Every structure is written in C-alpha cells, then in structure tokens.
Amino acid sequence: MKNLRVEAIVLAVGLAILGVFLYCGLRSFSRQDRIVSVRGLAEKEVKADHVIWPIVFKTSSNDMQDLYRQLNSSNQVIKNWLQANGIPANEISVGAPQISDLRANQYSDLSNRDRFSLSCVTTVSSSQVDKVRSLIPRIGELLAKGVAIAGDEYSNQVQYDFTKLNAIKPQMIAEATKKAREAAEKFAKDSDSKIGKIKSATQGLFEIDDRDQYTPYIKNVRVVTSLNFYIEN
Known part of the structure; x- marks a missing residue:
C-alpha cells in the first residue's frame, strides 16, 4: 500500500511538471505564431561621381x-x-x-x-x-x-x-530598418499589443536611377527592407 502511495505521488508530480511544460510550450507556440510583416523604405539623392x-x-x-x-x-x-x-x-x-x-x-x-x-x-x-x-x-x-x-x-x-554605393549602404539599411520598426510599432499600438523580437529580415537590392530625364547626373538611390516581428500581448 505504501509503495502504491509513493508511486501515485510521483505520478502526480510528473503530471504536474508535464502540465507546466505543455502550458509554457503552448504559450510560446501561440506567441510565435503571431507575427507582423512590414517594410521600410530608404531613399537618398546623390550626385554622380x-x-x-x-x-x-x-x-x-x-x-x-x-x-x-x-x-x-x-x-x-x-x-x-x-x-x-x-x-x-x-x-x-x-x-x-x-x-x-x-x-x-x-x-x-x-x-x-x-x-x-x-x-x-x-x-x-x-x-x-x-x-x-x-x-x-x-x-x-x-x-x-x-x-x-x-x-x-x-x-x-x-x-x-554613382560608384560610392558601399559608403552609404550601412546608413540606408539602418534607416530602412528603423522605418520598418516604426510601422510595426504603429500596428502593434493599434492592436493593443507590443513588438517582440525580429523573426526574420530580408534586404532588397539597391536601386540607382536618374532623378529625372533632365538631370541624369543626380541619382536617386533606394532600398527596401522587409522585417517580420513577433507580436506580444
């Protein structure tokens, strides 16, 4: 009888611990399943060199x-x-x-x-x-x-x-990322949530175009960054 009581206690404790893990796991799964996808655009005018x-x-x-x-x-x-x-x-x-x-x-x-x-x-x-x-x-x-x-x-x-793209890349990527985060934060605020960690990020290609047909020596550089954020309550 004593052994059965011990086994029952051990089983109960094990089930309780398992329940805690399942609960935490389900919360984590639910939290990770909520994401928001946003884009940030950075543009800069530069002079041809x-x-x-x-x-x-x-x-x-x-x-x-x-x-x-x-x-x-x-x-x-x-x-x-x-x-x-x-x-x-x-x-x-x-x-x-x-x-x-x-x-x-x-x-x-x-x-x-x-x-x-x-x-x-x-x-x-x-x-x-x-x-x-x-x-x-x-x-x-x-x-x-x-x-x-x-x-x-x-x-x-x-x-x-324009041949000095590498010199302005870091600044433009940072600006695009900042704008993407601002868009995500606005979305979270409107939905009574808050932004969590970044799930994934994708940087688009840099594009360099003439500002217009009359000033081809002025270039417009642009890049788009795509970010996926976790949403938390």
Missing part, C-alpha cells in the same frame, strides 16, 4: 588616304581641345574607326555622295563630372576647328554613374 562622354566625329571622301588624314587630324584636334580644357590624357581614349564603302550597298544613291564614310569615337571617362558637364555645351567649338561632330546618337549618349 563618374561620367563617360563619347564624342563622335564623322566624315566622308572618295579617297581612303584622304579619310586617313582627316581621321588623324580630327582625333588630334579633339584631344588637344579636351586637354586644353582640363581633361588629362589618361582620361581620353580613341576607339577604332568605322569605315563603310557606300558602293557596296546596292540601294545607295551615289550621285551626290562620296564613296567612303568614316566615324570614330573619342571617349572621356572621368571623375570630373562638373568639368565635363561644362564642356558638353561647348562641343560646337570643335566645329569651328573643322571637326564634324555627330550628335544625338542613341548608342553614344553621355552616361553618369
């Missing part, structure tokens, strides 16, 4: 040697003009010339045209964004020097880039 400026010149002739002379002369004029205006030689590169034989095209009307056409691109790749921007409107000065500059070519547009 690098520019690529293609300068295209075109000419034509019936004589290949004449084309060659024009090519060398025009390339030198362009290079001299750039260097005279503060662009160093190591920021200037000259591409291979493109030559077309117009008579090879059976649909060409050669009655008033030279046989050969030539185009060549001189490219400025520089971190002197403001200086290059000041030179672009002055490109007509090359026309006065006898260089036939071609403009508005889709494949040779001025390109502005």
Whole structure:
C-alpha cells in the first residue's frame, strides 16, 4: 500500500511538471505564431561621381588616304581641345574607326555622295563630372576647328554613374530598418499589443536611377527592407 502511495505521488508530480511544460510550450507556440510583416523604405539623392562622354566625329571622301588624314587630324584636334580644357590624357581614349564603302550597298544613291564614310569615337571617362558637364555645351567649338561632330546618337549618349554605393549602404539599411520598426510599432499600438523580437529580415537590392530625364547626373538611390516581428500581448 505504501509503495502504491509513493508511486501515485510521483505520478502526480510528473503530471504536474508535464502540465507546466505543455502550458509554457503552448504559450510560446501561440506567441510565435503571431507575427507582423512590414517594410521600410530608404531613399537618398546623390550626385554622380563618374561620367563617360563619347564624342563622335564623322566624315566622308572618295579617297581612303584622304579619310586617313582627316581621321588623324580630327582625333588630334579633339584631344588637344579636351586637354586644353582640363581633361588629362589618361582620361581620353580613341576607339577604332568605322569605315563603310557606300558602293557596296546596292540601294545607295551615289550621285551626290562620296564613296567612303568614316566615324570614330573619342571617349572621356572621368571623375570630373562638373568639368565635363561644362564642356558638353561647348562641343560646337570643335566645329569651328573643322571637326564634324555627330550628335544625338542613341548608342553614344553621355552616361553618369554613382560608384560610392558601399559608403552609404550601412546608413540606408539602418534607416530602412528603423522605418520598418516604426510601422510595426504603429500596428502593434493599434492592436493593443507590443513588438517582440525580429523573426526574420530580408534586404532588397539597391536601386540607382536618374532623378529625372533632365538631370541624369543626380541619382536617386533606394532600398527596401522587409522585417517580420513577433507580436506580444
């Protein structure tokens, strides 16, 4: 009889402990099942710190040697003009010339045209964004020097880039995370709850776009952070 009483006490204690664990486990499960998903957006305007400026010149002739002379002369004029205006030689590169034989095209009307056409691109790749921007409107000065500059070519547009993204990443991620937490806290307040720990977090890709079509040298950087918070009573 005594042994049965001891066993009963042990069983009762065991069941009580099990009940406590089950209760705590169910509370934990219930608490972890309540989450809120929020997003935080961070945006920042920055100025481009690098520019690529293609300068295209075109000419034509019936004589290949004449084309060659024009090519060398025009390339030198362009290079001299750039260097005279503060662009160093190591920021200037000259591409291979493109030559077309117009008579090879059976649909060409050669009655008033030279046989050969030539185009060549001189490219400025520089971190002197403001200086290059000041030179672009002055490109007509090359026309006065006898260089036939071609403009508005889709494949040779001025390109502005922002290369210092890594320097602003931490600040922007922190800002996006802060805004996400603020959104979660507002949700919790409206539902008479409070925010717990972060369950999971996902950082979106950084996007860099022109602010608008008129100021491509001003960039808009944005990133979205997604957070899942536990909700507590």
